[in-house]
Amino acid sequence: MFLIKRLSYLVFLTVALSSFAGTGAEYVNGVEGIKAASVPPPGLYSRNYVVFYSADTLRGPDGGKVPVGFDADVSAVVSRLLYITKYKFLGADYGFDVTVPLIRTSLGIDALSLDETRAGLGDIIIEPVILSWHFKQADLSAAAGLYFKTGNFAAGHPASPGKDYGTTMFTLGGTLYLDRSRKTTFSILGRYETHGTDGSTGISPGNDFHFEFGIGHTFGRFTDVGIAGYAAWQVSADSGAVTGPDVRDRIMALGPEISTVLPKAGLMISVRVLKEFNAVDRPEGWIAVTTLTHRF
Secondary structure, X not given: OHHHHHHHHHHHHHHHHHHHHOOOOOOOOOOOOOOOOOOOOOEEEEEXXXXXXXXXXEEOOOOOEOOOOEEEEEEEEEEEEEEEEEEEEOOEEEXXXXXXXXXXXXXXXXXXXXXXXXXXXXXXXXXXXXXXXXXXXXXXXXXXXXXOOOOOOOOOOOOOOOOOOOEEEEEEEEEEEOOOOOOEEEEEEEEEEEEOOOOOOOEEOOOEEEEEEEEEEEXXXXXXXXXXXXXXXXXXXXXXOOOOOOOOOEEEEEEEEEEEEEHHHOEEEEEEEEEEEEEEOEEEEEEEEEEEXXXX
16 A cells, blocks of 8 residues: 555656646746736836745645655746836727746755756746726726747756746736725736647646735825735646646635835835645745836
């Protein structure tokens, strides 16, 4: 019985490593929160994210902990250049952006005698279409973008910063101002990803749906405090060179956020820390994100 269980763990680890390294969602949940769906007014902006993710738990297909000595730490500095034009389309402000990530991943699994660290450029995303509507008690936004295979990727190295396939991502969301003073808000920002075929494994990852949300209140004129979180599901089966059962991963997270604006410096700073739970077929840990937004 012990040998059978050990073999099942190793089979699962093979799939899990493939998922960690190259098959699955491109977008990193947790980088947006309070007022996540609100796009700024026309102008040129830089938005820089400092992200740290850590997990020492690996959840299996049934959501149970897999005792294999799993440990992962991922840090990233992500630079996003966003331009919202004065051009109107369907009554919305039109804009576009490009996001460039630099990623460092340390991954260890005792059961596989795996211990590696890799760093470099991740996959760049370009969103040629961003639309944003602004109403008295609500903001709405929509976008479409493409992830390109620009990242540092090496087959057989699950800690690689890049993935060996492209991804198309569609975004739709809204922020509601729950009182006349527009100080209390609820925001939700959904994303849907479709993926190409992984060149190193022959697997076409299933589609992913995920959303980020935030509930906040503005104290004074410039400081927001509240709760942020996210939820993500794989909504269709992997295809191509796939073996084994149709197991679809999922994850949820929740935690505090605070943000403030420094008007004289033209800066907005936000910090959030989210704890993951309810994971299936993937790591479970926590993420901390600091965001610095500057208007030129």
